[in-house]
Ligand code: PHE
């Protein structure tokens with residue numbers, strides 16, 4: 001699997017910050033900074049050879065958008081989706097939440113194109129609108145999938161907050177082996193969890209499970225029985241002393257002190273965490289989508 005260039009991922013974050021700066025300080029649903037973010041992502045994907053769709057929906061009297069990007073080829077009956085929410089809260093530019101996941105999957109998609117990857121599975125990337133208002137864009141997408149299309153989606157990988165400044169290395173606990181509360185996800189979620197864990201094991205970074213309770217855009221997918229997985233570096237939760245011993249950083253301080261605040265800027269990113277997670281995404285995409293025979 002490729003090493004995703006951190007500098008490229010960070011260049012996308014700089015663009016998201018500039019978009020927020022030029023549009024009242026945020027990239028929130030219904031605000032001009034959101035559509036500008038969607039157009040930025042879509043323009044790069046179109047130029048790279050993806051087939052893109054801007055799916056619009058209405059929520060709270062405003063139009064929202066999902067950007068959907070299909071990489072031509074692969075088995076149309078065996079689709080792997082990879083997604084991240086592109087909207088911020090209205091309080092700030094949303095660079096860790098979730099410029100980080102948006103930029104990391106964008107650069108993974110662009111790497112697919114640079115390599116002209118010929119996966120066994122069909123690859124589809126998604127940037128969701130209005131997550132911050134209750135997973136509205138991803139819920140709209142899943143609700144409006146024809147039954148036959150829904151049945152073709154064999155897995156969904158979600159990335160929401162993957163560059164937290166006081167990072168933890170969390171993998172969604174799809175098999176509930178950490179007993180984080182909501183029970184195991186759809187069969188197949190455990191395998192997605194293991195694949196992500198395998199990457200961190202390969203670089204010597206310990207991981208821990210985190211709630212698989214639907215608190216991000218994988219929720220609508222698992223609700224209809226689609227296996228899902230993903231990583232997370234922590235939000236408003238406080239890093240424990242055991243976690244600081246495991247991962248470094250500062251015990252007694254939030255993983256992201258700027259969560260949902262105006263200070264969630266390009267300064268609010270842990271480069272090491274962002275680099276490791278971008279590389280984990282690429283590892284999972286390459287491992288799952290190019291497997292022969294398909295898994
Ligand atoms: N979805 C939350 C937000 O955007 C953050 C989050 C991501 C929480 C993943 C838990 C797990 O604010």
Ligand code: CA
Pocket residue numbers: 003004005006275276278279
């Ligand atoms: Ca890298």
Ligand code: ZN
Pocket residue numbers: 089097132260
């Ligand atoms: Zn958020």
Ligand code: ZN
Pocket residue numbers: 085097098131160161
């Ligand atoms: Zn988020």
Ligand code: ZN
Pocket residue numbers: 172173174175176177178193209
């Ligand atoms: Zn687990």
